[in-house]
Amino acid sequence: MSYNSFTEYIKTVEPSKREKAYAWRTAIGLQAVDGLEPSEYLIELAVQNIEGKISIHDTNDLLHSYYEEKQPTENLQRIEEADKVSARITQLLSDNGFSFTPNEYMSIHKKLFEGIYSHAGKIRDYNITKKEWVLDGATVIYGSASELRATLAYDFEQEKSFSYKNLTMDDIIHHLAKFVSQLWQIHVFGEGNTRTTAVFFIKYLRTLGFTVENDMFAEHSWYFRNALVRANYNDLKNGIYETTEFLELFLRNLLLGENHELKNRDLHISVIS
Template sequence: MKDNKLNPFKLDFDSYILQSEPEQQENGKLWQTAIGLQQVDGLTPSKYLYETAKRNIDGEITIEEAKQLIDSYYETRQGRTKDEDDTEEADKVSVRIREILAEKTFSFTPDLLLSIHKRLFTGVFFKVKAGHFRDYNISKREWVLDGESVLYANADMIRQTLDYDFGQEKAFDYSKISKEEAIKQLTRFIANIWQIHPFGEGNTRTTAVFTIKYLNSLGFDVNNEPFEKNSWYFRNALVRANYTNMNKGIYMNTEYLEKFFRN
């Protein structure tokens, strides 16, 4: 995984936001979250993305114009390497996440997951269909599990399992429990959605964007900083919340994910 903390463009960008006017800082924080979430797949945005983000923060260009600039930038580049393809993904997905997080809309339905995935990854992923649930079974070796994999939902059961978990969450009454109990409930719901792994690629970033918007819809004052600075921790916490190996004395543990949400 690439260490974005050593990225000089990011360090300069973070300092730039701190020195911005208060009304610009909120926009800047959305950009920081969008960029930070690329860490879950070890991706690093380009210098051009940071420059474009600054122009948007300053009000020089709209988010739609920022998207167009990023798209045009890559349309003119031919014969790219694998690293350059990864950078293109990071740039395009960053600007799209920034756009979605700023929208004051939310629908509590699995269809929102499909919508988010489609908007983030159309024209970015070619091995999987953006905006479609996976139609094949998967396993993923996790370094945090010493190469073992979480058991993900069978492809034939994705929609039914999502409908069940969304139904359970929708029926849950948060008014009768403490904030600490609410965190535990939310943690389990989000962990379940991630474990279903409805998408072959881009699952964690889609889940993260959905999570932020869901928490906002519930009235939580969401601190996006953990997603910005610790998105890799977020993914590993999701893994531990969904892994059991009784022979090794390991059981599902949401403790690490709960710590993330408490921040």
């Protein structure tokens, strides 16, 4: 059994089942950004939730009990993270409540990773680098630990004051790509930034009137992350410039139902040392 088991529910005429199926597919697909895969048990619970046999709260409780009885190993902890975070993302995506504030962003991280990361909902106090496959092992320059809170507040203030009035859809897509890529680049948290950003962004897009119900995050979450990387990387001596072009293709498919081919290899660059 895999999350392809949800396909029949996506095709159903019952809105509640269809919406739940999309939420689960998105939630499970997003685990791929950190190389995580959920268990068969999680898929079984998700199907029961979609069918209305158990609530999302029941799902979370059952997962908690299930893993309490297990002997922890490194591999099991990764599966546990995938299962619990998938259920929590589904719960958040099923909740229409939302505030466009840094506190909401922080709260989403806490809700997703409480009990999994000791720093859930907390701003990191150290600088980070991450070797990226898409950059041939190079890293994006992430936000400086001493400036994270101020940088986050600035980005929210800029977006809040921005007017989408009279913009073409091309301009809107470009602006949204810039906003989400800059929010992600701050990398406020030690871990879990991409999943937090994706959930926050989906909920924000809904407030802008977009219907975010397709399989883009389910099937292309790794492309989404790599596109965020490419939107924040420069190597001028080798003629490499940050670009939102790949992120815009993703967003056009996500928001406009277009069908651009999304291949991770198209984003890969060779860094000459």
